[in-house]
Amino acid sequence: MRIRTMQAVGGDPEESVAELHRAFRSEDQRRPDFLALHFAVGTDAVGLHNAAIDKFGDGALHGGSSCLGIMTETGANIETGAAVGGLAIWDADGSYGTGSAELGNNAFKAAQQATEAAIVAAQRIGEVPDLVWLTVAPGREEQVVDGIRSVIGPSALIVGGSSADNDVSGQWAQFGPSQIHGDGVVVSALFPSTPGSSFYQSGYAPTGDSGRVTRVSGRRLFEIDGQPAAEVYHRWTGGSVSMANAEPLSILAETALCPLGRITREIAGVPFHLLAHPAVAYPDGSLDLFADLNHGDQIWQMQGSADSLVTRAGRIARQAREDAGGAISGALIVYCGGCMLAMRGRMDEVRSSIVDALGEVPWLGVFTFGEQGVPPGGAASHGNLMISCTAFGK
Known part of the structure; x- marks a missing residue:
């Protein structure tokens, strides 16, 4: 498994995707087996989706909006309100698939459909993913988590966040390989070839x-x-x-x-x-x-306090890395958008705490309006003002 992250200033979706594409192609000439694109709403979701399909194809493509921007190991990008971040995984021995659906009037059923489509796309029908990466519109997350669990079982590792905008005005967006949504759910079924670990706390x-x-x-x-x-x-x-x-x-x-x-x-x-x-x-x-x-x-x-929100991110990241065996390929971070707004002037400290915990590995962080994860000793849940780190082992 190899993981690479990249961020673009955003604004022009075609330029942003082209920038990510150049960086990822320099890592590996093959298309990534999984690509997560998270972005602030100052970059048009439709244009971003179309450009991503053109450059990367319609495989396991997972997209969702993030409050003000994103962060990676190289920095927090929240100044323009339009930043784009990507995390690419190359893993020939693993399997990855993404599905999406409109929530409509039955969020439970929509989550079932998206999960089933993701497993089919991963070509692992009848199997339980090691990890589900989830992006969903705010409002009915509990029903969505229940819908996913109805397909893959009550003990499944479901991690992700509710898509966000910059001002809680409802401009959030989600997309999978074939559809763009404003009130949808995107589910990626990940069967990586290496073990991993995820921690979810506040x-x-x-x-x-x-x-x-x-x-x-x-x-x-x-x-x-x-x-x-x-x-x-x-x-x-x-x-x-x-x-x-x-x-x-x-x-x-x-x-x-x-x-x-x-x-x-x-x-x-x-x-x-x-x-x-x-x-x-x-x-x-x-x-x-x-x-x-x-x-x-x-x-x-x-x-809570500002200091606790700085140090907690690093502590959770350290727990995930150690539980994954110490040596990891990369990570996905979910950091509540409300916490980010409260900590806006100290986000570089948050990023530094994560870098200190994970070491010199690539990771992508998103800022969400609701967080999904598995609490210690429990089952997948939806909460607010939470932080999670999902580490991919080597």
Whole structure:
């Protein structure tokens, strides 16, 4: 297995793909067996897809938009809002396939269809991939994860992130070999010839405040302990998060370091919290989140810091590398877009922490509006403000 990453400033999709193509051709004259393209929405997704098909063919091509840009081992590229990053894998002894589908009115079924198409494209029908790399439009990620698991089993390694734009205006995009989507799911089934490892965690810890969900509808949280959710949350955060007046109020930036969390399991007596990021406060006291909650869930006020978000990325990357045997070919990093926006001025420190952990290997990092991965001791889940590192062994 060989892995190469490359980034382009972006803007012109044909020039960006041509730049990536020249770099990858200098590595290997063959087309990559797998190509992940992640990009900021300042580069047109349709043009990028068409140019990629022209240069690389319609094999295992996986595309998804990323908040403001991308990062690789050479730097974070978030200044123009149009950057493009690529990770190419050459692995003649492995198998790779990508499928995609519109979510439509049945996200579960769409995920099934995309997963089945990816396995067929990999020519490994009836087998379980070692890894599923996932890109999905924000909104129904839990249903998508369930759909994928229904095809490949409950213990499958599903890793990825929800596509993003630069300002939460809904301009995100996804594409597979044959289709471009605005509200779709892209699934890549990876059967690499080398072992790998993936870690999925957050950089947050619980405070002493906790309550029970007493009224919720999907991602709209109305009440905690029988009281308006926004009032409780405002109190828990010491008044640092605003409440809506006459109009709905975006609180996405204010809440990046103080999300809500629920315990999904305990490992050696230490609880693992899956996070939900509050995005909008409403005049009626309800909150919109980027993840589902259920009636009766016990939720905690969580707290993070800029320093914890710098160091956590490196710690997770180090765990993935060590678990993969120490020597790796490369990695895929998922770093929450909300965390990136909160850490925008310190992203080079984040990149450096990952480089220190992984060594001199190629890796591609994407900034997402929701993260999917497998928590320690658990099954594939969707959460917010999470970080993952998936390392490919040598």
